[in-house]
Amino acid sequence: MRKRPEELRSHRWFGVDDLRAFGHRSRLAQMGFSDADWAGKPVIGILNTWSDLSPCHAHFRVRAEEIKRGVWQAGGFPVEIPVLPVTEQYMKPTSMLYRNLLALETEELIRSQPVDGVVLMGGCDKTGPGLIMGALSAGLPAIFFPAGAQLRGHWRGKTLGSGSDAWKYHAELRAGNITQAQWKDMEGGMNRSFGVCMTAGTAATMMLAAEAMGFSLPASAGIPSADAGHPRLATDSGRRIVEMVWEDWTPAAMLTQASVDNAVTATMAFGGSTNAIPHLIAMARRAGLALDLDRFDAISRSVPLVANLRPNNGSYLMEDFFYAGGSRAFLARIAPYLDLDARTVTGRTLGEDIAGAEVFNPDVIRPLEDPIQAEGGLAVLRGSLAPRGAVIKHSAADPRLLQHTGPAIVFESYDDMNARLDDPELDVTPDSVLVLKGAGPLGGPGMPEWGMLPIPKKMLQAGVRDMVRISDARMSGTSYGTCILHVAPESHVGGPLALVRDGDLIRLDTEGRRLDLLVEADELERRASAWAPPPRRYARGYTALFLDRVGQADTGVDFDFLEHGPPTPEPEIH
Structure with a gap:
């Protein structure tokens, strides 16, 4: 049943007739908005992980505007909100330390702000899991917008894959087989556009897992960041989240155990990153759904690896994956191993979302009878x-x-x-x-x-x-x-x-x-x-909290107080 405007969560901030709402509306006017911009419309939070130190998200300033375009088109009121950019390349000692901080910030920001639904802008390895974990805990309608993979790397006639070829050629440098000058020259050819690593690394894996789980629009995981389809995806995501709010299409309404199994199945058939295991465990537990290491292994034993991609013992990169049919074609290829009745952000089933998808290069997305290997990659x-x-x-x-x-x-x-x-x-x-x-x-x-x-x-x-x-x-x-x-x-x-x-x-x-x-x-x-435990090195700040409350790898490396439980009450407005 479609919501009425007075049932919108944001109505509590802007739609009532009291002193506090007067102040809220006055502040919108202060920013140049009139009643026609927001009155009776869903307020859509666009959670943006852009930063000058997030090269994979360098295009997110522009993509946020394209998401807003879709929100406006669908009759919503978009508000862009910055969240922690967990940058794989620069954060020390490791970006994984801060995934939970992003998840915590996302959850609390959604709960505390006058938003009815959110678009989650992520891609670089920990941003997708952190954003989705927080959105699952907050419980409002949410759609994940992936950053997309960058273009292929090139150097002296060779095709390079980010990360993978850095390790490969660094080993050759240490072995004395290439020169320091050649190694330096390679820097400019490794990463040729904005977007995440174009190998089948963690970012590509988690974009695909999010789509298989139903958290993003069909075909979203395969579109390269620099392709014209990517801004169209942004606008489509903006339009769809408005409809999701009216439909009250929340994660709890959408996700089931089958959704989680679909994400694991896609990861295994893709030959995805080992990092997907703690991420997906943490995401599932936030949704109150079961997932453990034994389930990963059981699914891996049952599904063949069909994506012929690096850094597996494969040949291609994510740009090739897109030209071969992309994520819809990949999911259609492994459809016999998926629960096609699972629902997605479209409001339809996964089977409906992938119906008619074709593989255009069977060497990139291999037939089930001719896989890269007979079982999954992990x-x-x-x-x-x-x-x-x-x-x-x-x-x-x-x-x-x-x-x-x-x-x-x-x-x-x-x-x-x-x-x-x-x-x-x-x-x-x-x-x-x-x-x-x-x-x-x-x-x-x-x-x-x-x-x-x-x-x-x-x-x-x-x-x-x-x-x-x-x-x-x-x-x-x-x-x-x-x-x-x-x-x-x-x-x-x-x-x-x-x-x-x-x-x-x-x-x-x-x-x-x-x-x-x-x-x-x-x-x-x-x-x-x-044996004696090592001395504690961190006594204050976020890292001390992390050390006090984080779990082990087999349970998702999440905070014990953020796993699934009774919902936090809605904030009181005084």
Whole structure:
């Protein structure tokens, strides 16, 4: 049933006849708005993560105006509101530390301001999850507008993928195979437009997951940022959110367990980023829906990987994905594995949204009978080294290392690794297992993207380009290699990773989903009894709050007080 104007949430601010509403209306007049601009119209908050230090969102100033155009066209009143730009490139010690701050800000801003619905402008890795987490908790109609992927990189006749080729060519620089001048020359060709990484990294993964979950308009995840379709998507999103407000089409009305499973299924068939796992767990828990590591692994085992993209063992980039049919075609391709009755922001079912979509290049979006690999791109490992789980992107690993036993070389911290990694005396062989401690949610803090440990220089010079690497860290979605991540519990809280010593044998069995430390139980007990927690480094501010209330990787790295629970009451207006 369609709302009446007096039922709008913003009516409490602007539509009643009292002193407080007089002040609210007077302030609108102060900004040059007349009654005709806002009276009886839904107020749409446009939450913009633009910043001069957000290169992936450099176009958001313009896109916000294009969203406003759609809101005006549909009879709404748009108000642009800046929110924390969680920038992957510049925020230290890690952007993941601030995802929860963005989620908290989003939730409180939506609740405290006179808005009836919101457009969430994000894309760079943590902005999408943070915005959606906050919107789920706030509960108002919301639509996600993704930043879109940047154009392909180019350098000396080679096609470059952001992130992935930076790691690749940096290894060649360290090995002495390219010069410092060539490395410097590559800087200008790696990132050629605004927009997020054009590899199948975290940003691309989460844009696709949001669409599969129903949180954004059809085809939105595939449109490049510089394509003319992207501003049209902005205007379409602005128009649709106005209708969603009138329809009271809230996340709670739309999302079901099937929505969450669809997001996971799309992520696995895409060969998406390992970072999607804690993000999707946190998002699901905000909605009061179930999702754990076992569900990820079960879905991954059941769905084939059909996106032939880097940094998996694939060939193409997101611009090619768009030309091949984009996200609608991709979702149509994997339709047998999706719940097509799940609802989306369009008000229709996912099946209706993708009906008629075609794949135009079957080498980019592969047929189900000819996938990149028979199962999804991510796998969840358990065992004596990861009793609460760990994650591997086996679609981006050297296949020969997926079953491996080797001796550990242990780095107690990131600084320790940097100090010793290239030491000619490091006792390392191609069979060694590199282990990094102190990089989890508490140890980092914030799970830095340190999990793609560099290959030691003398191994690079010997031609080695992949080794088994284990940590409680994350890694960039653009990273690759046989990297085992998110080990839980983390070393900082005394998980088994804290007890590993140089020379200990570690066994990886990807097919069997096992990660085991081959040390006798009584020896591990002796080590555990001698272990002491590291001293606390942060005593104040947001980081202290983070350390006090954040969860482990297997539960989404969210704050315990922000997970699903009774709704916070609407603010009183005095």
